[in-house]
Amino acid sequence: MTDYLDRLNPEQRAAVETLDGPLLVLAGAGTGKTRVLTTRFAHILLSGRASPGQVLAVTFTNKASREMRERVAVILGRPVEGLWLGTFHALCARMLRRHAEYVGLTSSFTILDTDDQLRLLKQVMELHRIDTKRWPAPGLMGAIQRWKDRGLGPGGITAAEDTDYAGGKARQIYADYQERLRQLNAADFGDLMLHIVDILRSRPDVLAQYHRMFRYILVDEYQDTNTVQYLWLRLLAQREATAANICCVGDDDQSIYSWRGAEVENILRFEKDFPGATLVKLESNYRSTAPILAAASALIAHNEGRLGKTLRPGLADAAGEKLLVASVWDSDEEARLVGERIEALHRDGHTLSEMAILVRAGFQTRAFEERMITLGLPYRVIGGMRFYERAEIRDAIAYMRAMNQPSDDLAFERIVNVPRRGVGDVALQALHQIARAERIPMTQAVLRLLETGTLKGRVREQLGLLMAALGRGREALAHGRQGDGDERLAGGAHLRVVETLLEESGYVEMWRRDKSPDAPGRLDNLKELVRALADFDTLGGFLEHVSLVMENDENAGADRVNLMTLHGAKGLEFDNVFLPGWEEGLFPSQRTLDEGGNKGLEEERRLAYVGITRARKRALISHAANRRIYANWQSSVPSRFVDELPAEHVEQMGSAAMAREQMRHAPTVFSGQFPLVAHRPRVVEAWEQPARPARSSTIAVGARVFHQKFGYGVVTGADDNRLDVEFEKAGFKRVLDSYVDPVASEAAS
DNA sequence: GTCGTTGCGTTTTTT
């Protein structure tokens, strides 16, 4: 019965079996975090310490919840019912529906999406006569969200904090916005957390109810919690009588979401928050080779303020290749190099789906996509296309598929009763039976049922209308294809056909009649979808594109190179990982450095750590000497993270490496110009221009500068990297030197 | 309402 424990190593086993009192499991990358979490969950249930309803298990994403649910069921050998397992927001929504009246809502409140939130806030701002040019609504929306992340309602905002938005009226607008939400019986995502924390704080009886209910609390990715999530957990876990059985699993070295409110401090402070807490470190890594682990460990060791943990190889055979660091001339050469390497690995029998290109920012994927297309390598871009995951979009696409391909049973099944046409289980079973028996598609089966008169009344009528709409659409598409005479008539014909189909089938009407606050947004999405059709010549072409872009369907298993951001790669692993663009300014990102200072730098370094630890067997890091940013080419310096990798585990390659070799033997004028000292021991590339670091020192008081937003001006004062500038149009401003460019004085006129 | 022009921003993303 306890054989599931035997498959754990001693540290994992300690994490599973330490059931009493607070427990922090520090789980390094690839150390079996998910296994520990799910095994612990199952162990609590199997040991009889709690029933499913007495365990609260929290994750950040729906995907993580789903996985946990599935894996617990596997260990238990059956699906589990009645679990309090879900995302922070899903669980809070569930709680809030039980106690909504305490915050002036009813249990059927609606949850607003981002668009709705912004629309609503704009309305409120306009009522306050705020000039939304000067104070853009998204800025204030962000501020309100950050306040909510910190657990602050309108009453919690001090006057001192209310200076940066809407001319000091932010607090008042925030209050009105909340009032409007209440009138609409709606909550935004932040409210789900904020309201329930309010209730737990102000209603001891409600809190006591949950204290009695939850014997164990499990939290995944604790390093990503924000303040209000932390408060919620603390309220639920800290009780007077007994010690809190709260178990948080996380990795401070993988905290990469501070920009959306996550507080690394939460995990660093755990032992203070929960006195008597046990700390278990999982450091045995079962994913990567020794060189990869050594490189990742050396890199992350440059961070301060860590709980401290070192990954050690746990695989039987952890020997492996050194990391490759490639210096290339420009981004084109970088894409070429990565492409070549992928091709070579592919030739050697490595599957493409075991390769991933991980970039810092979304726009970087484009160069690699183009290269993949040229080489004919199939790829997929992960993330960024969540649009296609919305229910109304999936429905609409199912309509298109069912029209385009009458044998597409999956699509037809999705839409046959959306909107409701009275097709219930019975009718559906009958359809299945005929389809199977006659070996015909569902659409044919429907026609058969309509002919035989088996279906009656409203169902018959409704299905008849649907089939007619689909049939007319199909016919119109066929005509569009034949009519090759008039280009303009043919082009865009599929667009109108789809519009007509969505109208005639009653699908659009369904959302128009829907009175929930998110219905208008969904109609907008549908319009957007039809607009996207215009980019394709045929409906088939569009559907092909969509099927490539849509995740988790039939295409998920195809052998493709993975392209994604470093953030998107968290939690994933690949045999071969490519890490391009390791250049100062790009990675670490200049903007993060400007806004976040040393904390920002450390988060970027954690991102680099996440990137390297995604690799099982091989990692290639590259940096280009020249990169095109917006309009013009800029020379760039290799990222400081490259210098932080241990030399003994790294192999240099590429054109720049050769140039460097040459320079070492024959020093030139360049070696005098660039001091080769201290924290940058490696030789700079021969073609390197004095880039960002050098430029700031050239801006002195009296210099004429140009700023993207404020225009031309003259520097009147300087303090470290902050400049006082008197702009011609915008007046006096204090700006960061990285935002202005020096201008030659004759260029002024 | 829909089209065309202007102007601004341009890291990372989940719920």
Place this chain on the structure above:
DNA sequence: ACGCAACGAC
């Protein structure tokens, strides 16, 4: 340079 959003004109 480019794309998208917001605004004004028809």
